[in-house]
Amino acid sequence: MKQLQEEILRLKKEKDICILAHSYQAHEILEIADFVGDSYRLSALAQEARQQTVVMCGVRFMAETVKILSPEKTVLLAHPDAGCPMAEQLDAETVLQLKRQYPDCTVVAYINTTAELKTVCDVCVTSSSAVKIVKKLPNDKILFIPDINLGTYVQSQCEAAGVHKQFYFVRGGCPTHAKMTARDVEKAKAAHPDALLLVHPECLPEVVSQADFVGSTADIQRFAKQSDAKEFIIGTENSIAEHLQYDCPEKRFHVLSKDLICPNMKLTTLPDVRNVLLGTFGEEIRLDGEVITAARHCIDEMLRLGG
Ligand code: 13P
Numbered sequence: 001m002k003q004l005q006e007e008i009l010r011l012k013k014e015k016d017i018c019i020l021a022h023s024y025q026a027h028e029i030l031e032i033a034d035f036v037g038d039s040y041r042l043s044a045l046a047q048e049a050r051q052q053t054v055v056m057c058g059v060r061f062m063a064e065t066v067k068i069l070s071p072e073k074t075v076l077l078a079h080p081d082a083g084c085p086m087a088e089q090l091d092a093e094t095v096l097q098l099k100r101q102y103p104d105c106t107v108v109a110y111i112n113t114t115a116e117l118k119t120v121c122d123v124c125v126t127s128s129s130a131v132k133i134v135k136k137l138p139n140d141k142i143l144f145i146p147d148i149n150l151g152t153y154v155q156s157q158c159e160a161a162g163v164h165k166q167f168y169f170v171r172g173g174c175p176t177h178a179k180m181t182a183r184d185v186e187k188a189k190a191a192h193p194d195a196l197l198l199v200h201p202e203c204l205p206e207v208v209s210q211a212d213f214v215g216s217t218a219d220i221q222r223f224a225k226q227s228d229a230k231e232f233i234i235g236t237e238n239s240i241a242e243h244l245q246y247d248c249p250e251k252r253f254h255v256l257s258k259d260l261i262c263p264n265m266k267l268t269t270l271p272d273v274r275n276v277l278l279g280t281f282g283e284e285i286r287l288d289g290e291v292i293t294a295a296r297h298c299i300d301e302m303l304r305l306g307g
């Protein structure tokens, strides 16, 4: 593995290619990446990379976001089959229908959506920026798509802060996080009674309501590192528990469930990354100019309000 990593490091230097990796990627991929982060950080970094070619080790909507923000760059999705099922749950036509049904709403789209869908939305959010951005929106009527769990969490945080808005949802969400139930929490807490429970807001409300901390992948990692506690149950993709265990060997990290695995995030392997750099694998993201212009508006709004 070391040899393959060295080859990747040499190739990316020779070819002047930037590798971005979402934190759900395997540890060995994070080690060869130029930048690692949650969806918000990867979006913000997309424009900063000085290289002309960017490889995204993550899922399709993340590579599309880089392309939308840097249309002049060559953006490669490391594994062509790595999609996010949530991003496929709604299409632009359905959102246009919803807009006719709720004409007074600001349409807030989770970034886990296709570029095409973003063309008909008002603002994007990520799990780390959603509460902050929705609180700042002047409109008190919000159509939140597609993740009903994240939307419900944002609503509860707005209410708790005295920001009263009317929310409308559609029934979408992450199939991986939504698999977790109160029963999983009960079992994990029984097995590790002294551990703090840290969860992603894509989980069901019955899971989120029992958490000691709720946040994005990056927020969860920051919280665990800064906390004085020694033991944690990690309620997001299991790679985060593994990364934390590398970073904090003196603490203990347990997974909420062995089923908390995103199969799409797990598709990309080190040999795939090497082959992308050699030009024999991966997919170049190509988006219509009009889609880029129309979709960019809601990502720019996200970066403006969330920055
Ligand atoms: P983050 O914004 O926390 O990185 O979430 C990305 C994601 O796909 C979670 O399932």
Ligand code: SF4
Residues within 6 Å of the ligand: 059, 083, 084, 085, 086, 087, 112, 174, 175, 176, 177, 202, 237, 262, 263, 264, 265
């Ligand atoms: Fe999509 Fe869920 Fe995988 Fe994140 S964990 S990429 S939301 S399927």
